[in-house]
Amino acid sequence: MRWEELDQEPCSVARALAVVGDRWTLIILRDCFLGVRRFDQFESRLGITRHVLTDRLKKLVENDVLTKVPYQEKPLREEYRLTEKGLALHPVIMSLVHWGNTYMTDERGVPLVHIHKTCGHRMAPVTTCSKCGEEVTARDVRVEVGPNWGRTARDLIPNRASGQQTK
Amino acid sequence: MRWEELDQEPCSVARALAVVGDRWTLIILRDCFLGVRRFDQFESRLGITRHVLTDRLKKLVENDVLTKVPYQEKPLREEYRLTEKGLALHPVIMSLVHWGNTYMTDERGVPLVHIHKTCGHRMAPVTTCSKCGEEVTARDVRVEVGPNWGRTARDLIPNRASGQQTK
DNA sequence: ATAGTCAGTTCCTTTTTGGAACCTGTCAAG
DNA sequence: CTTGACAGGTTCCAAAAAGGAACTGACTAT
Numbered sequence: 001m002r003w004e005e006l007d008q009e010p011c012s013v014a015r016a017l018a019v020v021g022d023r024w025t026l027i028i029l030r031d032c033f034l035g036v037r038r039f040d041q042f043e044s045r046l047g048i049t050r051h052v053l054t055d056r057l058k059k060l061v062e063n064d065v066l067t068k069v070p071y072q073e074k075p076l077r078e079e080y081r082l083t084e085k086g087l088a089l090h091p092v093i094m095s096l097v098h099w100g101n102t103y104m105t106d107e108r109g110v111p112l113v114h115i116h117k118t119c120g121h122r123m124a125p126v127t128t129c130s131k132c133g134e135e136v137t138a139r140d141v142r143v144e145v146g147p148n149w150g151r152t153a154r155d156l157i158p159n160r161a162s163g164q165q166t167k
Numbered sequence: 168m169r170w171e172e173l174d175q176e177p178c179s180v181a182r183a184l185a186v187v188g189d190r191w192t193l194i195i196l197r198d199c200f201l202g203v204r205r206f207d208q209f210e211s212r213l214g215i216t217r218h219v220l221t222d223r224l225k226k227l228v229e230n231d232v233l234t235k236v237p238y239q240e241k242p243l244r245e246e247y248r249l250t251e252k253g254l255a256l257h258p259v260i261m262s263l264v265h266w267g268n269t270y271m272t273d274e275r276g277v278p279l280v281h282i283h284k285t286c287g288h289r290m291a292p293v294t295t296c297s298k299c300g301e302e303v304t305a306r307d308v309r310v311e312v313g314p315n316w317g318r319t320a321r322d323l324i325p326n327r328a329s330g331q332q333t334k
Numbered sequence: 335a336t337a338g339t340c341a342g343t344t345c346c347t348t349t350t351t352g353g354a355a356c357c358t359g360t361c362a363a364g
Numbered sequence: 365c366t367t368g369a370c371a372g373g374t375t376c377c378a379a380a381a382a383g384g385a386a387c388t389g390a391c392t393a394t
Contacts, residue, residue, distance in 0.1 A: 013263050026184055104185075216351070353376105362369085
């Protein structure tokens with residue numbers, strides 16, 4: 001499989017990564033969530049080459065993660081803003097931050113902290129079950145093939161003949 | 168900035184992405200969470216080139232996301248298993264799946280579903296606040312510079328002089 | 335008239351992938 | 365005891381992507 005075919009894979013991770021899975025895209029989105037909107041702001045904060053930045057922003061717009069909205073005419077200048085689809089990536093960024101905070105900090109500690117506006121406290125994201133509301137970890141979930149995928153894609157899940165689970 | 172310097176950035180997203188942020192790593196990890204452990208299984212399921220697979224697995228081991236454990240000697244064969252650090256990436260994968268399920272499915276619907284073992288239901292991951300337990304969305308969080316980063320890194324957060332937020 | 339800003343393009347070099355073939359150690363069959 | 369298979373790589377080369385720097389175009393400010 002080559003990278004460009006990834007969005008046709010019968011797997012939501014693969015399809016999501018077809019959009020946000022390259023080296024720079026999620027860092028660009030991190031900056032979007034911090035309020036960055038303009039080409040030159042991205043460039044100077046990220047140290048990314050203009051060429052790559054142009055390309056990534058274009059792809060994010062094509063995939064409806066960002067939109068271009070004009071903030072002046074004469075000359076026309078547009079800024080990039082998160083769409084609802086883009087905002088929906090927030091949990092992904094939050095979990096990455098949390099993982100980085102937990103496992104990758106140096107002696108100076110956590111660079112940025114999240115404050116929950118509603119309750120006013122410093123917070124960490126906790127992943128919970130939409131049904132019962134309890135916290136969910138890797139060991140608490142099982143994966144099944146979706147209802148319409150019966151025989152076409154049983155091999156989405158590797159066989160577990162050898163008996164063990166992700167442990 | 169070039170890619171290899173990313174792990175020194177004062178940002179947990181950047182540091183996390185220095186480990187898992189390339190085109191293939193998160194897909195490899197998806198398979199790990201599904202129970203895949205061996206080189207040739209990864210290769211045939213992913214269609215990745217052996218060269219890249221070797222490299223990514225090695226980096227994941229170096230970063231303590233996976234460990235190699237022998238499953239036979241003569242000849243020595245090892246399989247790759249998630250460490251605790253690796254298991255801690257589960258929320259990232261879950262959120263990606265959820266986002267892909269929400270925005271990237273085709274007419275056949277969701278390929279894989281998560282079942283919460285504890286309550287037995289099909290579930291979606293919900294991100295909540297570790298302090299108050301309520302659901303958290305992009306609009307509910309504010310970011311602040313960490314306690315030890317005062318003046319060295321105020322520019323971690325772009326100035327919001329122009330007034331608006333990620334909206 | 336000169337300099338500066340923003341959002342790109344163009345051109346060229348260096349890295350990273352993709353693809354296929356080859357290597358190494360061990361067993362198993364004929 | 366030669367041939368094949370298997371697992372897990374490594375080597376080689378061409379193609380694609382990224383890095384770096386300079387250039388463009390439509391303005392605006394001095």
